[in-house]
Amino acid sequence: MNYGPQNFKQRASALKERLRAPEKWLLLPSLLSFAFVLILTGHLLSGLNPRIGNQADILSLDAPSLPEGGLWLSVYPKSSMVHVSTFDGKMFSWPADTNNLKPLLEFKAYLEGVVSELASQAVIAKFISNNQTRVVLSVDQHLRYFHIRPIIQVLSIVGLDSYAFETKVFKSVDVASSQSQGEQSSDKTIDDPKNNVEDQSTDEGVF
Amino acid sequence: MVSAKIPVAINTTATKTAGGLSLETNLNRKADIVNYVGDDTLAIVLTRKAFYFGPTSSFTKDFSNVRNKYYVEHLDGAPQLDLLATTMKLWAKAERRALSKQVIFIPTPEIPMPIVIQTMAKLKEAKFFDNIVLGSGLI
Numbered sequence: 001m002n003y004g005p006q007n008f009k010q011r012a013s014a015l016k017e018r019l020r021a022p023e024k025w026l027l028l029p030s031l032l033s034f035a036f037v038l039i040l041t042g043h044l045l046s047g048l049n050p051r052i053g054n055q056a057d058i059l060s061l062d063a064p065s066l067p068e069g070g071l072w073l074s075v076y077p078k079s080s081m082v083h084v085s086t087f088d089g090k091m092f093s094w095p096a097d098t099n100n101l102k103p104l105l106e107f108k109a110y111l112e113g114v115v116s117e118l119a120s121q122a123v124i125a126k127f128i129s130n131n132q133t134r135v136v137l138s139v140d141q142h143l144r145y146f147h148i149r150p151i152i153q154v155l156s157i158v159g160l161d162s163y164a165f166e167t168k169v170f171k172s173v174d175v176a177s178s179q180s181q182g183e184q185s186s187d188k189t190i191d192d193p194k195n196n197v198e199d200q201s202t203d204e205g206v207f
Numbered sequence: 208m209v210s211a212k213i214p215v216a217i218n219t220t221a222t223k224t225a226g227g228l229s230l231e232t233n234l235n236r237k238a239d240i241v242n243y244v245g246d247d248t249l250a251i252v253l254t255r256k257a258f259y260f261g262p263t264s265s266f267t268k269d270f271s272n273v274r275n276k277y278y279v280e281h282l283d284g285a286p287q288l289d290l291l292a293t294t295m296k297l298w299a300k301a302e303r304r305a306l307s308k309q310v311i312f313i314p315t316p317e318i319p320m321p322i323v324i325q326t327m328a329k330l331k332e333a334k335f336f337d338n339i340v341l342g343s344g345l346i
Contacts, residue, residue: 059321063328066208136208139320146316148323152341156213164208165324 055083056140061167070134071114071160075151077140082147086110096147104154111158135163209328211339244340248307249295253314253326257281258291260298263311286322288329295335310335313342 056076072087077096084092090110094103101108122128135155139148155163246264259266261276269275277298279291310330314323327339 059324061209061325061328063209064331066210134210139324141319141321143320144316145314145318145320145323148320149316149342152213161213162210163213164210165320165327166208167324167328 051138054138055085056138057142058138059141059165059167060169062169063167066134066164067131070131070136072136072138072166073151074138075140075143075148077142077147082143084151094150098150101150101153101157104150107151108154108158111154111160115158115160130162133160133162135160136166137163138166209324209331211327211341213340244309244311247304248309248311249336250311250313251291251330253286253312253318253323255281255315255317258286260291260295286326288326292329292333292335308337309340310338311340311342 051072051074054074055078056074074085076083076085080096081093082096082098084107086092092104092107092110094107098104118128118132122132137148137151152163155161244263246262246268248263249260250263250266252259252266257278257280259276259278265272265275277294279287279294281287312323312327312330314326323341327341330336330339
């Protein structure tokens with residue numbers, strides 16, 4: 001091995017070049033760990049609270065708060081269909097202009113399974129609270145009563161007698177602005193252009 | 208949350224035992240008359256133009272009678288919830304009857320859900336009724 005000065009210079013310059021060249025693989029471990037955290041967070045959080053990613057634009061109204069628990073359902077319109085997403089990630093859809101319960105048979109079967117499961121748990125635990133059997137509907141503001149009517153009829157068919165509509169409350173960080181926002185959002189009229197009642201009279205199911 | 212109820216029907220076609228005991232008494236359940244849905248239960252119909260209210264019989268058996276139902280018109284398209292509450296209270300006083308503990312609320316199909324929810328919240332806030340039954344809950 002020649003350890004002379006010339007060889008040393010060559011080796012030093014080669015090392016300098018190697019250190020100067022960007023190492024693309026260095027970012028990979030940090031990106032991998034970042035992606036891992038994102039995936040875990042997405043799965044865990046959505047499992048903990050079904051409201052994450054809720055597509056329904058719910059009404060802002062200061063209503064009394066009830067204890068948490070029960071069967072949460074999100075109802076929102078999309079592409080002339082009514083979509084219902086459940087607390088355990090199931091999804092059901094039917095045409096918005098449906099006037100019978102046939103398209104909701106799958107949804108009815110799902111609810112019957114849920115009720116049966118609740119009944120089994122109640123028998124084993126010898127206890128069931130009113131909150132466990134309350135259905136919480138997170139309803140989009142663009143829906144009308146005839147969109148929700150079949151859902152309530154299915155609830156009564158499967159034997160669920162208690163339900164509630166979820167609303168959101170502004171936190172009074174800035175009292176003056178939140179009060180005005182609250183007033184604006186609650187002063188809705190039936191003929192509000194946002195509600196498109198005139199369109200509704202001619203073509204039901206158009207959003 | 209704005210809560211609502213679907214009434215549960217108790218089957219009372221069972222024959223009474225000797226002594227006149229009913230099914231509810233046999234099961235040690237106290238029948239609470241005021242929570243029943245009957246002819247005297249107050250019904251409120253919400254249309255695009257007005258609220259109409261009266262006993263359930265005024266919208267069913269006695270539909271043609273114009274004197275047993277009342278209306279509160281909307282103001283520029285906005286439902287007047289406070290006026291409805293006041294008018295119902297005055298009507299109960301004039302009729303010398305107590306408002307039923309349950310109310311049947313029937314919006315017409317084209318009413319937007321925010322209006323339905325706000326009306327239900329207002330009726331609950333007025334503390335006239337224990338339970339609100341949306342029309343869909345009655346099959």
